[in-house]
Amino acid sequence: MSVGDVAVALDVGGTGMKCALIGVDGAVVHTERHPTDAGRGPDAVVDTILAVAQGLAGRARADGLTPAALGIVVPGVVDEARGVAVWSANVGFRDVPLRELASARLGLPTALGHDVRAGGLAEARMGAGRDAGHVLFVAIGTGIAAAHVVAGSATTGVHGAAGELGHILVRPDGPVCGCGRPGCLEAIASASAVARRYGDLTGTAAARFADTTSDDGSAAGPTSGRTMVTAAQVATRAAAGEELASRVWREAVEALADGLATAQALFDVETIVLGGGLAQAGTGLFDPLRTALRDRLTFHREPQLVPAALGDEAGCLGAALLALDQLETR
Amino acid sequence: MSVGDVAVALDVGGTGMKCALIGVDGAVVHTERHPTDAGRGPDAVVDTILAVAQGLAGRARADGLTPAALGIVVPGVVDEARGVAVWSANVGFRDVPLRELASARLGLPTALGHDVRAGGLAEARMGAGRDAGHVLFVAIGTGIAAAHVVAGSATTGVHGAAGELGHILVRPDGPVCGCGRPGCLEAIASASAVARRYGDLTGTAAARFADTTSDDGSAAGPTSGRTMVTAAQVATRAAAGEELASRVWREAVEALADGLATAQALFDVETIVLGGGLAQAGTGLFDPLRTALRDRLTFHREPQLVPAALGDEAGCLGAALLALDQLETR
Numbered sequence: 001m002s003v004g005d006v007a008v009a010l011d012v013g014g015t016g017m018k019c020a021l022i023g024v025d026g027a028v029v030h031t032e033r034h035p036t037d038a039g040r041g042p043d044a045v046v047d048t049i050l051a052v053a054q055g056l057a058g059r060a061r062a063d064g065l066t067p068a069a070l071g072i073v074v075p076g077v078v079d080e081a082r083g084v085a086v087w088s089a090n091v092g093f094r095d096v097p098l099r100e101l102a103s104a105r106l107g108l109p110t111a112l113g114h115d116v117r118a119g120g121l122a123e124a125r126m127g128a129g130r131d132a133g134h135v136l137f138v139a140i141g142t143g144i145a146a147a148h149v150v151a152g153s154a155t156t157g158v159h160g161a162a163g164e165l166g167h168i169l170v171r172p173d174g175p176v177c178g179c180g181r182p183g184c185l186e187a188i189a190s191a192s193a194v195a196r197r198y199g200d201l202t203g204t205a206a207a208r209f210a211d212t213t214s215d216d217g218s219a220a221g222p223t224s225g226r227t228m229v230t231a232a233q234v235a236t237r238a239a240a241g242e243e244l245a246s247r248v249w250r251e252a253v254e255a256l257a258d259g260l261a262t263a264q265a266l267f268d269v270e271t272i273v274l275g276g277g278l279a280q281a282g283t284g285l286f287d288p289l290r291t292a293l294r295d296r297l298t299f300h301r302e303p304q305l306v307p308a309a310l311g312d313e314a315g316c317l318g319a320a321l322l323a324l325d326q327l328e329t330r
Numbered sequence: 331m332s333v334g335d336v337a338v339a340l341d342v343g344g345t346g347m348k349c350a351l352i353g354v355d356g357a358v359v360h361t362e363r364h365p366t367d368a369g370r371g372p373d374a375v376v377d378t379i380l381a382v383a384q385g386l387a388g389r390a391r392a393d394g395l396t397p398a399a400l401g402i403v404v405p406g407v408v409d410e411a412r413g414v415a416v417w418s419a420n421v422g423f424r425d426v427p428l429r430e431l432a433s434a435r436l437g438l439p440t441a442l443g444h445d446v447r448a449g450g451l452a453e454a455r456m457g458a459g460r461d462a463g464h465v466l467f468v469a470i471g472t473g474i475a476a477a478h479v480v481a482g483s484a485t486t487g488v489h490g491a492a493g494e495l496g497h498i499l500v501r502p503d504g505p506v507c508g509c510g511r512p513g514c515l516e517a518i519a520s521a522s523a524v525a526r527r528y529g530d531l532t533g534t535a536a537a538r539f540a541d542t543t544s545d546d547g548s549a550a551g552p553t554s555g556r557t558m559v560t561a562a563q564v565a566t567r568a569a570a571g572e573e574l575a576s577r578v579w580r581e582a583v584e585a586l587a588d589g590l591a592t593a594q595a596l597f598d599v600e601t602i603v604l605g606g607g608l609a610q611a612g613t614g615l616f617d618p619l620r621t622a623l624r625d626r627l628t629f630h631r632e633p634q635l636v637p638a639a640l641g642d643e644a645g646c647l648g649a650a651l652l653a654l655d656q657l658e659t660r
Binding site for chain 1: 478
């Protein structure tokens, strides 16, 4: 690889695609965003992905750069080894051989990855976990997912489905999760679960707040229109001492601590990096969570608990790392 | 390595040491058992380990074999990279640099490993998981621990404490575990927990069996003096339709299914191998457990659930594999 080489990187989500040209040194040279518009069906989404990737490669060449590789990351179950998007509810993919389609169209060596594992890879190698050999990256947004990164590589599992921290049992008598099972961590501690639970408890009161709290433009989750009070606002109200907000927030923090303690018992990492919307609650999350996690660890070593450093560019940076990694192993 | 080379292998437990000479082809050439007698203190235990290892090496030479390497595995927290037995309650070890002590005494390249991880390694490479690339080995006896083996190597964690499946939360309102936290899997589904729970429910009937109630906290399994009804007997009584036994067994199976579902969500393995005393319950365990696990898996792929194939030699075989592996990487 030479100095003028860049990776074309796409982080495809249910709503939008974050796209970038990223240098071999990790420098972000150029960024773009495009709507995914998943409702159009998987074929149309694939067409958009390929067109956007081609446009980025063209843009690189126009700027005198050489697009050396392409990295695409998507949510759901991703078989990195075969380059297939196995199952992705958000994007509407089911067994899409995206790596082959993209490399055929662009003529570039292409890597297909999982969005959270790619984000974890970037945080572990370039972000908040960069001094640790064993990192667990946990993304808490509409859902909860994790990436276990050891020695700069994220474990994928045999079917590409490893790291589903949102779907571990923490409350056998808890609410039913989107996956159909009761008591999953995601059903209690995701940003959308926190917002929903607060809405349920405050009943009509939540509806009354809605007018005044929508001015920051954020919603409870990308797909939720049910209540206008976001998880971040619940955190703020909890910090201000509001009773119901405090209760919902405490329940979420305790469930999250249970989930992280389980992960630590199994993975034994040095650092846990928290990303996604909920992590933006800052000390309102990290202080009580650190205490609750410490309470749960007996013989296990306590991991560092730190906020993600790369923001919502982590997935794109990870896609670029995956793209560039494959050049090194050729 | 040549055909006459053997590994000297020791699997050190709280009660006894399983010892063997194992050929480079995995053939067990010779076995011995010795008491650990951990009550004598760590120095005496180390002395015994070294003397036994030396005796085995001498025995190999007397038989015309060449002891090429030494592998020792112990329970607890083991730092394989540094060769230190960090913490082992059963054996009484705390930061014992066993690899260095052994290699100095015997003059052989020495590997120190963790007993369950070594057992998992052996099952994954030579036993019930030998056709799978991603294996979770779960040992269920007095406690519960697991080894996650990918591509023939067991993940250790940063401090050597990975795989503590017994200490994940499954029942927040459940019994207090030996580790001090409520609701750990081990407190409900280990062989000792099953025996204890049955004893509690059957009340005086169980108490009458136990003339020596030496409740040292560590001895509630098959070797317990607290109750004469073992987990295997509870399984048999459950199969015969006895009501309390059925209840205790069902609770254990369901907790175990919850624990395995959590592990599968995080690891996404192809095969789960169950070993240890409880796995000897056979179809009485595997049939209901397979059904309960299937009920809990929604989007994740169902792993194969199979009994361990190597019996109680797995730890020793794993110790030999660790010993021989280090010769290959030299």
